[in-house]
Amino acid sequence: MKKDSKTKKITKKDVKHIASLARIKLTEKEIKKFQKEFEAILSHFDKLGEVKTEGVTEISQVTGITNIMREDFAKEFLTQAHALQNAPKSKDGYIQVPSVLKKSE
Amino acid sequence: MKKTLEIENFTIKEIHEHLQKGKFSATELVQDSLARIEKYDVKIKAFLTVTDDLALNLAKKVDSKITKRIKLGSLEGIPYSAKDVFCTKDIRSTGGSKMLDNFYPPYDASVIKKVNEAGAILIGKTNCDPFGFGSSTENSGYFTSRNPFDIERVPGGSSGGSGAAVAARMGVFSIAEDTGGSIRQPSSFCNVTGIKVTYGRVSRHGSMAYGSSLDTVGHMGRTVEDVARILEITAGRDEHDATSADKPVLDYTELVKDDIKGLQIGLPKEYFPREGMDPEVAKTVRDAANTLDDMGCHIEEISLPHTEYAIASYYLVATSELSANMARYDGIRFGYSEKGGKELRELYERSRSEGFGDEEKRRILLGTYALSAGYYDAFYKKAMQVRTLIKKEFDEAFKRVDVILAPVAPTPPFKVGLHEGDPLSMWLEDAFTVTLNPTGCPGLALPAGFSKSGLPIGMQLIGPQFSEDLLFRLGYHFQKKTDFHKKLPSLIEED
Numbered sequence: 228m229k230k231d232s233k234t235k236k237i238t239k240k241d242v243k244h245i246a247s248l249a250r251i252k253l254t255e256k257e258i259k260k261f262q263k264e265f266e267a268i269l270s271h272f273d274k275l276g277e278v279k280t281e282g283v284t285e286i287s288q289v290t291g292i293t294n295i296m297r298e299d300f301a302k303e304f305l306t307q308a309h310a311l312q313n314a315p316k317s318k319d320g321y322i323q324v325p326s327v328l329k330k331s332e
Numbered sequence: 333m334k335k336t337l338e339i340e341n342f343t344i345k346e347i348h349e350h351l352q353k354g355k356f357s358a359t360e361l362v363q364d365s366l367a368r369i370e371k372y373d374v375k376i377k378a379f380l381t382v383t384d385d386l387a388l389n390l391a392k393k394v395d396s397k398i399t400k401r402i403k404l405g406s407l408e409g410i411p412y413s414a415k416d417v418f419c420t421k422d423i424r425s426t427g428g429s430k431m432l433d434n435f436y437p438p439y440d441a442s443v444i445k446k447v448n449e450a451g452a453i454l455i456g457k458t459n460c461d462p463f464g465f466g467s468s469t470e471n472s473g474y475f476t477s478r479n480p481f482d483i484e485r486v487p488g489g490s491s492g493g494s495g496a497a498v499a500a501r502m503g504v505f506s507i508a509e510d511t512g513g514s515i516r517q518p519s520s521f522c523n524v525t526g527i528k529v530t531y532g533r534v535s536r537h538g539s540m541a542y543g544s545s546l547d548t549v550g551h552m553g554r555t556v557e558d559v560a561r562i563l564e565i566t567a568g569r570d571e572h573d574a575t576s577a578d579k580p581v582l583d584y585t586e587l588v589k590d591d592i593k594g595l596q597i598g599l600p601k602e603y604f605p606r607e608g609m610d611p612e613v614a615k616t617v618r619d620a621a622n623t624l625d626d627m628g629c630h631i632e633e634i635s636l637p638h639t640e641y642a643i644a645s646y647y648l649v650a651t652s653e654l655s656a657n658m659a660r661y662d663g664i665r666f667g668y669s670e671k672g673g674k675e676l677r678e679l680y681e682r683s684r685s686e687g688f689g690d691e692e693k694r695r696i697l698l699g700t701y702a703l704s705a706g707y708y709d710a711f712y713k714k715a716m717q718v719r720t721l722i723k724k725e726f727d728e729a730f731k732r733v734d735v736i737l738a739p740v741a742p743t744p745p746f747k748v749g750l751h752e753g754d755p756l757s758m759w760l761e762d763a764f765t766v767t768l769n770p771t772g773c774p775g776l777a778l779p780a781g782f783s784k785s786g787l788p789i790g791m792q793l794i795g796p797q798f799s800e801d802l803l804f805r806l807g808y809h810f811q812k813k814t815d816f817h818k819k820l821p822s823l824i825e826e827d
Contacts, residue, residue: 242697249655249700250662250680251693261697267756268698272644275714278721285716286723287545287649288575289772290532290797295574309438315669324664325676 237265334367340501341818344410344558347504351398351409358394358409358453362387365411365455368502372824377477378487378496380416381424382456387411390453407565408451413497414507415490416457417464418444419538423454427540428490429462430473431661431668431687441538442570443507443549450565455503458493462692463654464511464542466490467761468751471691476748479521480821481788485745488518491552495522498552500824505553505562511542512646513740513765515550516777520740520790523779523819525807526552527559530797531772532577534563535570543653544575546646546769555817556778556807560584563800579798587801588808593628595806597621598733602639603764610743616781616789617739623813624737624806634729634736638722639767645722646766647759648702648715655699661687694755719770726771727796735806736794739764740777744787768794776803779816786822 242262246253253261307320316323337356339347350356366384373379394409414420417427419437426432440448448454461471469477469492477492479485480500487496494506495518508515510528519526527550534549541547551566553559567581599621604614621631663669663683670682688696702711729736742763751758768775773794780791793803811817 237701241701245697245700245704248704249696250659250677250684251688251696252681252685253693257693261694264694264755265698265701268647268759271756272648272711275641275644275648275718278638278641278714278718280714280717280721283717283720285713286720287716289545289723289770290530290575290577292532292575292577297571305438312438313435313666315663315666315671322665325674325679327676 237262237269334363334370336367337361337364339364340820340824341554343555344407344504344561347410348404348408352404358391358398359388361409362391362411362453362455365503368500368824369456372480372500373502375478375483375823376480376496376500377475378458378493378500378502379413379456380426380459380474380493383423383454386423387453387455394451394453405449405451406561407447410452410505411455411503412447412452412505412507413456413458413494413503414444414454415460415494415509417460417509417540418507419540420444420454420457423457425457426473427463428460428472428474429687429689429692431462431692432666433473433668435666437538439538442535442572443566444538446566447507447562458491458497458506460493461490462689463540463658464490464509464514465691465695467513467517467758468492468746468748470748471689473689478748479745480823481523481786482745483823485747485787486521488521488741488745490514491518494552495519495524498522498524498554499821501820505551505558507549507551509539509547509549510769511546511548512650512769513762515552516740516765516775516790516792517762519552519777521745521788523788523790523817524552524554525556525559525776525778525817526550527563527800528768528775528777529563529567529800530577530774532575533774533798533800534566535568535573535576537570537572541657543650544657545653546650548769556776556804556811557585557588559776560588560804560808577798582801584801584804588804590805592806592809595629595735596733597624597629597631598634598729598736599631600636600639600736600738601633602636603738608742608760608763609739612783613739613741613743613789617737617791620780620791620810621737624810627809627813632733634733636725636729636767638718638725641718642722642767642770643759643763645715645718646762646770648711649719649770651695651699652702652712653699655696655703658692658696663687691755722767723771726773730796734795735802738792738794740790740792744783744789764792772797774798774800774803776800776807778807778810779819781816782819
């Protein structure tokens with residue numbers, strides 16, 4: 228496996244794109260600031276390219292457990308009032324959201 | 333009339349003995365904590381929310397139990413605080429972020445439920461870096477907490493409010509969480525004892541998620557004995573957290589008394605670099621090693637060669653995981669919701685842009701980048717492979733030694749504002765703590781000494797998975813031999 232090459236420079240366009248993926252709107256000032264910071268941070272992360280990782284499996288579950296199952300039965304957990312108590316907008320027991328589908332003319 | 337009692341260095345056991353004998357009441361005990369908050373918190377700023385009425389009502393019930401000679405729970409009447417990332421039913425829980433400024437959880441986190449059922453009394457929610465993102469509380473959406481040993485300096489983070497509260501004896505212990513050092517580093521900075529448990533030892537249900545394969549729920553207290561006692565209550569399988577371990581909960585307070593002679597302790601040479609490390613920290617930890625040697629342990633040097641890659645690996649894994657966990661803050665079911673937008677995407681973007689602070693945005697963006705198409709292999713996958721190598725290294729080390737001894741932070745507590753404008757330099761403060769969470773192993777941080785100017789320096793004892801009993805045993809005996817943990821901040825001694 229070829230040695231990992233240095234990460235390419237991150238552009239303002241990249242930052243804007245990532246922000247859009249993360250559903251965050253950034254100001255021009257923020258885009259500039261994050262671009263600068265990411266350059267330093269990513270250049271530190273480049274270090275990982277030095278490590279030989281051919282054939283190394285990735286672990287994310289460090290205590291060796293897999294697929295914990297339980298019986299499928301319903302249980303009381305929250306009342307409807309409790310479940311709605313933090314909703315910014317609710318009506319008739321539903322959480323209200325802006326329209327997702329456009330009305331057809 | 334709230335007044336303080338002279339119980340600053342009482343353990344939970346001693347407090348209980350005094351309660352049973354009627355030396356003071358639970359109400360007076362709670363009033364002691366509330367009086368300290370009233371007197372010192374304007375300077376220390378440990379608390380976001382103080383639950384005084386609730387606490388006093390619960391204290392009344394405990395006093396009635398004592399009068400009726402009803403058996404007391406193991407934490408009955410003990411005032412405690414909880415880091416604001418824990419859901420406390422109907423009590424404001426902000427996570428340290430403006431995103432949840434108006435959030436009132438409809439349920440208690442499992443750890444909170446357990447501790448309450450054992451009789452402990454919640455006195456308030458402590459300040460922290462938002463969702464755990466930070467090492468000083470300077471990223472909190474509210475304010476920076478201060479170190480009771482020197483209020484120009486940070487208490488550490490992200491559980492800085494908890495560390496400061498326990499140090500200033502506002503409450504007897506604090507429930508907190510550690511994803512990359514967030515319990516251990518503030519414990520070290522505030523001269524208290526804190527446990528980062530094995531991954532899954534304590535349920536994460538109701539703890540606001542940061543990095544789901546790294547997060548651990550633990551606590552901070554005055555002594556190893558107290559910390560052990562609390563873990564007896566909080567540990568165990570929880571049906572609400574599928575990653576919680578099905579391992580038996582040990583009798584930690586009994587096991588601490590076993591002998592420590594002959595235990596093999598490893599000092600990783602990579603944890604004592606010349607660059608970036610304060611020589612007083614290195615000396616303090618080596619002196620602690622000598623003390624353990626005098627007590628009959630065997631010290632040897634070990635090597636953990638992938639230590640230098642731990643920060644990069646950790647931050648890539650952590651930011652990737654948090655970018656997914658932060659997606660739930662969308663202005664729809666809870667949390668900050670911007671009212672001006674007309675359609676869905678606008679609602680998401682505005683709510684998230686206005687509700688999140690800089691550090692939340694920084695980390696979400698990095699994680700999103702690391703997972704995005706074209707970068708996944710170079711970043712996330714690579715970081716996960718390095719994680720495997722770090723874990724293997726620890727497993728190998730534990731074949732040679734029983735426990736690893738290491739510094740917690742490269743310096744004593746730093747001044748507020750030191751890392752302003754340089755987020756990477758703040759991340760580098762975590763060099764000795766982020767190595768642990770990717771392995772799932774437990775780490776016990778405890779006071780090891782002080783700098784010449786009186787600033788706390790802690791150390792950490794690290795063990796194989798589920799070896800908390802071993803760490804407590806060593807720590808307990810160390811605290812019998814030394815009294816660093818008893819030193820109080822001069823701020824509160826000035827009475």
